[in-house]
Amino acid sequence: xxxxEFKAPEMLRTGDPTGFCPGCGHGTVxxxxxxVLDEMGLLEKSISVYDVACDSLYMWAIDTDCVGTxxxxxxxxxxxxxxxxxxxxxxxxxxxxxxxxxGFQHTVWSAVRNENITVVxxxxxxxxxxxxxxxxxxxxxxxxxxxxxxxxxxxxxxxxDITKILTGQDIAYLARGxxxxxxxxxxxxxxxxKAFEKxxxxxxxxxxxxxxxxxxxxxxxxxxxxxxxxxEVMEVFPIGEYIERGVK
Amino acid sequence: MAQxxxxxxxxxxxxxxxxxxxxxxxxxxxxxxxxxxxxxxxDEAQCIGCGSCYTICPDYAITIIKED
Amino acid sequence: xxxxxVIMKGNEALAEAAIRSGCRFFSGYxxxxxxxxxxxxxxxxxxxxxxxxQTEDELCGAYMLFGAAAAGARAxxxxxxxxxxxxxxxxxxxxxxxxxxxxxDVSRIGNAxxxxxxxxxxxxxxxxxxxxxxxxxxxxxxxxxxxIVDDVQLAYELAEKxxxxxxxxxxxxxxxxxxxxxxxxxxxxxxxxxDWSVKGIEKGQHGRKITNVxxxxxxxxxxxxxxxxDKYKAITDNEQRWENVEVADxxxxxxxxxxxxxxxxxxxxxxxxxxxxxGLIRLKTITPFPVKAFEExxxxxxxxxxxxxxxKGQMVDDVALATKCNIPIYGYLTSYLVPDSEKVIEVAKxxxxxxxxxxx
Numbered sequence: 001x002x003x004x005e006f007k008a009p010e011m012l013r014t015g016d017p018t019g020f021c022p023g024c025g026h027g028t029v030x031x032x033x034x035x036v037l038d039e040m041g042l043l044e045k046s047i048s049v050y051d052v053a054c055d056s057l058y059m060w061a062i063d064t065d066c067v068g069t070x071x072x073x074x075x076x077x078x079x080x081x082x083x084x085x086x087x088x089x090x091x092x093x094x095x096x097x098x099x100x101x102x103g104f105q106h107t108v109w110s111a112v113r114n115e116n117i118t119v120v121x122x123x124x125x126x127x128x129x130x131x132x133x134x135x136x137x138x139x140x141x142x143x144x145x146x147x148x149x150x151x152x153x154x155x156x157x158x159x160x161d162i163t164k165i166l167t168g169q170d171i172a173y174l175a176r177g178x179x180x181x182x183x184x185x186x187x188x189x190x191x192x193x194k195a196f197e198k199x200x201x202x203x204x205x206x207x208x209x210x211x212x213x214x215x216x217x218x219x220x221x222x223x224x225x226x227x228x229x230x231x232e233v234m235e236v237f238p239i240g241e242y243i244e245r246g247v248k
Numbered sequence: 249m250a251q252x253x254x255x256x257x258x259x260x261x262x263x264x265x266x267x268x269x270x271x272x273x274x275x276x277x278x279x280x281x282x283x284x285x286x287x288x289x290x291d292e293a294q295c296i297g298c299g300s301c302y303t304i305c306p307d308y309a310i311t312i313i314k315e316d
Numbered sequence: 317x318x319x320x321x322v323i324m325k326g327n328e329a330l331a332e333a334a335i336r337s338g339c340r341f342f343s344g345y346x347x348x349x350x351x352x353x354x355x356x357x358x359x360x361x362x363x364x365x366x367x368x369x370q371t372e373d374e375l376c377g378a379y380m381l382f383g384a385a386a387a388g389a390r391a392x393x394x395x396x397x398x399x400x401x402x403x404x405x406x407x408x409x410x411x412x413x414x415x416x417x418x419x420x421d422v423s424r425i426g427n428a429x430x431x432x433x434x435x436x437x438x439x440x441x442x443x444x445x446x447x448x449x450x451x452x453x454x455x456x457x458x459x460x461x462x463x464i465v466d467d468v469q470l471a472y473e474l475a476e477k478x479x480x481x482x483x484x485x486x487x488x489x490x491x492x493x494x495x496x497x498x499x500x501x502x503x504x505x506x507x508x509x510x511d512w513s514v515k516g517i518e519k520g521q522h523g524r525k526i527t528n529v530x531x532x533x534x535x536x537x538x539x540x541x542x543x544x545x546d547k548y549k550a551i552t553d554n555e556q557r558w559e560n561v562e563v564a565d566x567x568x569x570x571x572x573x574x575x576x577x578x579x580x581x582x583x584x585x586x587x588x589x590x591x592x593x594x595g596l597i598r599l600k601t602i603t604p605f606p607v608k609a610f611e612e613x614x615x616x617x618x619x620x621x622x623x624x625x626x627x628k629g630q631m632v633d634d635v636a637l638a639t640k641c642n643i644p645i646y647g648y649l650t651s652y653l654v655p656d657s658e659k660v661i662e663v664a665k666x667x668x669x670x671x672x673x674x675x676x
Binding site (some may be wrong): 002003004005006007008012013017018020021022023024026027028031178181182184186195215219223226 | 255257258260261262263264267268284297298299302303304305306307308310311312313314315316
């Protein structure tokens with residue numbers, strides 16, 4: 001009798017529970033990456049790079065080789081790892097706060113150099129670990145602890161959209177997923193799989209941004225946080241595949 | 249037929265699974281786990297093994313084994 | 317002439333010596349007076365089977381170095397003044413994560429807006445700076461092209477011995493100078509030699525974590541405090557390096573490093589010929605500061621002459637501490653001008669005649 005199992009990679013199931021808040025999107029997005037690596041037979045060989053932010057909590061949740069680096073420097077660090085470990089799948093698993101502000105030059109320039117790494121960026125619109133300050137992706141009008149009256153375009157500019165910034169850049173892959181529904185989670189997993197496949201084919205830089213909830217800092221219940229992604233965030237940040245070398 | 253393995257101690261009570269279940273067989277139980285999170289309960293007999301609860305769970309608390 | 321005996325510019329000799337020491341990852345960014353290192357690596361590293369990357373800035377350069385070091389490679393990043401300021405953050409993380417790596421500062425004048433003159437203005441940056449969070453590095457200060465070559469090999473050995481970043485600091489004069497030099501034989505570094513480096517695990521192995529070492533110490537910071545203090549003490553006790561020239565009977569002892577120390581050597585020779593008892597303590601490391609070198613100073617010493625291309629005399633405090641403030645300290649302090657050996661002697665004469673003014 002055939003069976004089908006829906007089961008997280010053993011390391012995640014058997015390790016300590018993650019340190020993420022209830023309803024945090026990190027638990028799901030990181031799992032997708034590890035599931036993909038596991039299904040590709042690459043989990044043991046993989047090297048994950050985190051920075052100083054909520055993403056770093058995976059350092060202790062997954063029993064594979066990991067590198068922790070300074071806030072905003074995970075992508076540059078991952079590029080350095082990959083340059084000397086070409087046979088290992090290397091990914092930077094990071095947040096939007098760091099990757100689109102303090103470390104933005106590394107995000108763009110790793111793409112320009114077409115570094116053969118995979119980058120997964122959580123877009124939850126806030127700096128999570130420091131308590132919910134405005135991020136480059138904070139929506140206009142969104143209240144955060146550093147935009148208490150709501151983000152203002154005349155003061156803070158408009159939300160930063162990585163798909164617009166990297167449009168036309170000759171990289172291997174660029175997509176944006178969401179984890180607001182089971183269907184979108186499955187779609188996001190396909191994007192992350194493609195990203196790793198392209199790295200293993202030595203096609204160069206692949207980036208998947210994922211819209212994810214931060215219920216704690218949004219001041220919403222987990223349920224309402226997913227609603228917000230559907231009703232507000234996806235309006236500004238449409239999901240889909242944006243760049244795929246040889247296809248689009 | 250599907251088997252549900254629910255690791256209550258990993259659950260953080262977000263209840264995403266309650267919304268995600270297409271058969272609406274997951275309910276908030278009123279029971280608290282060791283960390284004080286309100287866990288859920290499953291009506292396993294009605295489970296179709298679609299894996300939606302597994303997919304949406306951010307805490308690796310649910311495993312589904314579906315027998316065809 | 318053997319193949320290994322060549323005439324080379326300091327910067328290029330550094331690059332070649334790094335490659336021959338097994339360095340297979342380099343990151344750099346153009347900035348005078350060290351751009352030759354980037355240029356040399358841009359063709360030479362590929363020949364050696366490594367990677368030389370021109371990065372978008374020194375931040376990226378330092379973190380690519382961090383990544384390469386975490387993966388077990390011998391890596392190098394080089395810069396000057398303002399670029400080295402950008403390295404500071406990464407140096408903190410290299411120290412915190414116990415990663416061996418070599419970084420180079422070829423110092424130049426001022427904030428580096430405009431003038432490209434040589435200078436020794438980065439002493440405090442290297443000796444007392446190098447990041448946030450109670451960090452200390454090992455810093456070597458070569459004074460010749462040959463010493464640059466020798467120090468590169470030494471730097472990798474020390475970096476791997478202590479699992480710690482090592483800085484090589486020299487001024488533009490030495491970086492741009494051409495001299496005869498004996499290069500080491502080509503060697504390869506095995507990037508799998510360290511158990512701790514990330515390389516992917518085998519089934520059943522546990523994952524390696526390159527992160528703050530404090531996480532692995534007993535009671536975290538309780539254990540880490542002892543760990544780091546012991547490491548700093550071992551470095552301070554064992555790695556002081558210096559060269560003393562005619563110090564024991566000297567009435568005036570020059571203290572200098574880099575290009576200034578070469579001038580002082582000539583001054584000592586000429587002064588002695590005139591009957592003036594001049595000596596020299598040449599610092600080959602500034603961290604750890606070679607306090608032990610000062611033990612040779614004899615009872616006849618009337619004063620120390622700090623010879624340094626720094627307006628404020630950045631070495632003076634360290635010299636005062638090394639002599640326990642028992643000897644008057646005078647200075648011949650320039651900024652963009654390489655000190656002159658005749659002036660070194662003049663200052664020494666003034667000190668002996670009681671006409672010089674103490675700097676501290």
